[in-house]
Amino acid sequence: MDRTVSFDVAVDVLADACARGARTILIGGRSGSGKTTLARAVAERTGHRVVHLDDFYPGWGGLAEGSRMVARDVLAPVNPGFTRWDWENNRSGGWVPLDPSEVLIVEGVGTLTPENLRAARRRGRSVTARVELRATERRERALARDPGFVAWWDHWANQEERHAADPANVLSAVDLVVTGG
Template sequence: MLTVLIDGPSGSGKSTFAEALGRHWGLPVVHLDSFYPGWSGLVAAAAMVVDDVLHPSHPGYRRWDWVDNRPAGWVDLDPGASVIVEGVGAVTGASISRAEERGDVLTVRVCAPAALRRRRALERDPGFEPWWEMWAAQEREHFAGPGHVPVHLRIDMSGGNWGYRGLSGT
């Protein structure tokens, strides 16, 4: 069984890459955007990857209702299936350890320049603008903090084409 953990800051191209990889490999994709518990929820969602999404016998997650700003229904995942998990906070030491209990693990960091990321994110979701700085601060903490770990692959999504940076350890 394979668990692919894809991380990177907002607007970097994580979802685009994850969806393409999921189609290519025939794997389901779990997006942290589906369950961040609000705009201050990056750390909580990272913990939910470990505790819920990658739970060994009962994996799943509680969706977040962004309109009503509250938890919504539970989504079950197949405990015996390979999966791609993407979102800011997907790659931590704890999520890697939990994923290793399931089998093989591939970790990916997707990157792009800050101005391009911001433009992409706000084009995708104009309602994100009032929250951009608050979210960016959580991202900086995630990528600089103790949860930051080396990854197997770095993918540069600066242009229309994916730029593979190889096995990097960073």
């Protein structure tokens, strides 16, 4: 069911999906691929809220837990939200409540799992997108954005590999594959 599109077409398709009643947009991909850029572009077009997994991964070893938090917390039918991660002090921060009636654009590594898609569908119509970019470009982008990431790149990339290798963790098909993020 994958449909491969350019970045600009993806913005149009996802914004149109929101206009047609999509309640949740799930955007996944590896670090530096362009997930955040895509989510922000769709949000600018639609006015909908973006939830970044970067805001609540529990530290540099927290990809798997952050992924689970999407269905359990962010997309919960009652009292949705998440506990912000205080990256500077390496500890949990405060609770960020979400309005269960608002349309959400959720982006991050670990977003595209069957459990997260089920939770999104419970909220109503959902659309999934995976952003892809060559590894060298992804690394260059990610480290330019956050120079502190350089010390953690290999550690995080290993988590991405483990996550992607487990068929229970990732969707076998998405609505859109976005190239050139």
